Every structure is written in C-alpha cells, then in structure tokens.
Amino acid sequence: MRFVLASQSPARLSVLRAAGVEPVVRVSGVDEDALTASLADPKPEELVTALATAKAEAIAAAPDDGTYADAVIVGCDSMLLTADGEVHGKPGTVEVARERWKRMAGTTGTLLTGHAVLRMRDGQVVDRAAGHEPTLVRFGRPTDDELEAYLATGESLQVAGAFTLDGLGGWFVDGIDGDPSSVIGISLPLTRKLLRQVGVTVSDIW
Template sequence: MRFVLASASPARLTVLRNAGVEPVVRVSGVDEDAVAAALTDPKPTELVTALAVAKAEAIAADERDAVVVGCDSMLLTPDGAVEGKPGTADVARERWRRMAGRAGTLLTGHAVLRVVDGRVVDRAADHEATVVRFGTPTDAELEAYLASGEPLGVAGAFTLDGRGGWFVEGIEGDPSSVIGISLPLTRRLLAGIGVGVSDIW
C-alpha cells in the first residue's frame, strides 16, 4: 500500500522509518496562514487539526491509490498563546526565555485520507496533546542552540530528538507526538479508515 507523508519534516520521517514504514514524502506547500485566516476563532486543537487536514488534502488531490497522512504541530503556552515555527533566532530566543522553567502543551494535528481511484473515499482526523516541561539553559547554551539553527524551523522552537532534548526536563504523554507524529494516534486513525499497521509495514 502506498503510504504518503505530506510533510518535509525529517523528524516525522525518522519516526515512521524507525516504526517500520518507508513513506513516500511529498511536501504540500499549503499556505498555513491562509488556512488559519479562513477559520473563525478556532480553538488551538481545531487549528492544528485543520492544518493537518489541509496538508493531507493538498497531496491527496494528486494521488490515485494511497493513504496520505498530514500533520501539524504548535506549542500552547501557559499564557494561552499558540506558537508555530519561530523562523528567526530573535523570536526563538524570546520564546525560550519565556518558556524556560515552565511547561507548555505540544499540540499535533493528524489527518489520514484513503485515496482510491483518484478520489478520497475515507478520512479521519484528530490531535494529540503532550505536556512538555522545559529546563533553563544558560545564556551560552541558548546562544549555541540558536546558532545551530535547529530551533528556528520547528514548532515551539525546540526538538525532543535533537539538541533541544538537552533542555527538556520531561514530558507527560506521547513522545512520538512531540517529535512530530503520534504513532498511537496514527494507528487509531488508520484503523478508522480500515487500514491496519501491518498493511503499511
């Protein structure tokens, strides 16, 4: 069965490969700001799920027979802000200084579409929420982390499976979801469209 990951995330690809799946990677190119702007006062969980659906749908439109998975992650801070990729070192620095010693919730939206004969015949979508407890890097550590470039292109300006892992004190929930794709949730969503994990191994 053709299994398509609608994401450029190397971390998501690694999670799937380590779990026995070799997906076809196709990047959706979805305008995330436009998707968000089209929603009326969405809850954070609705936003990440809508973005995941949009990415999966964009790729599914060009598939004939496949299962397409889309994901999107954002960090929900204790202040109620929802943060995606910081993009710049200045934004990432500010976020780390604000979150150091605190906990946030990493939200990851998931969407799974079944495409048969060029049309979507079934779909399932949901989100996973995992609490992340951040440590407090020294100024030198933070600057070195920012200089690595790693935190600039990831939700919440941190990784669990890279250099950012040095500064994560703990999590409550699914670690694979923090990395970018929840294996347990994806398995449940696949089951919801009639696909077993063994079908994609």
C-alpha cells in the same frame, strides 16, 4: 498499500522509518498563515487539525502518478501552547526563538499535534479521519550561553515551539507527559487509531 507523508519533516520521516514504514514524501505547499487567517477564532486543537487536514487534502488533489491507486495520505501539524495561553508554530527567526525560550524556560507547555488520514483508492478519497494529540512538555532552564549556542545551530527556527525532543533541543527538556513520537512530529498511537477508522491496520503499511 502506499503510505504518503504530506510533510518534508526529517523528524517525521525518521519516526516512521524506525516504526517500519517507508513513506512516499510529498510536500503540500499549503499557505498556513492564510488558512489560519481564514478560520474564525479556532481553538488550538482545531487549528492544528485543520492545518493537517489541508495538507493531506492538497496532496490528494495533486496530479497522481499511480501512487494513489491504493494508499493512505497522512497530513500533520504541530503547535506549542505555552503556559501563558499563547499558541506558537515555527519561530522562523533567531530573535523570535530567543524570546520564546526566555518565556517558556522553567515552565510547562502543551505540544499539540494534529493528524489527518485520507484513504485513497484509484486516485479518489474514499474515507477520511482526523484528530489531535496533546503532550505536556516540561522545559528546563538553559543558561544564556547554552541558549545562544543552541540558537546558533538553527535547529529551533523551523520546528514548532522552537525546540526538538530528538535533537539538540532535547538537552533542555526536563521531561514529557504523554507520547514522545507526538512531540517529535507524528504520533504513532494517534496515527494508528486514525488508520483503523479508515479500515487500515498497521500491518497493512509495514
């Protein structure tokens, strides 16, 4: 059975490899902004789950080279719900990342990770499951010099919430309450639960 990861995230790939899975990587190309705009005032957990589902479905609909004869496709999305009730994805620019860090330093946010699993047989979706996982993140207070040095690395620009747990951003996270793998990008406990809902066990993909 093939495990198809609908994401180009190196962090997600690293988590899966460390957990005994060598996935086939596919990039969905989903327009996240357009999909978000099409939803009628979704709750944050609904939004990350919808984005994850769209990514998995896009990969399932792409031309198949035989990979999907016996496979699961897993889509992922992450967003940070800050203490002030705002939802944030990837900042994209240094200016946006700097502003976010100024607001969230010393506070606690909720990292929401949405996952969708599609069970594929002979190129067709035969079962599906989706869900989300919240993890509390306690942010430290980087000094101005530390923050500028971090922003200059570019790491914060393409990750949800403008921080990482497993990279340079980990210096500025005081702690988490929940699943570490979810904060990194793919929740192993949630993925395992969703796999079981479509009739797949972890040992099937090792």
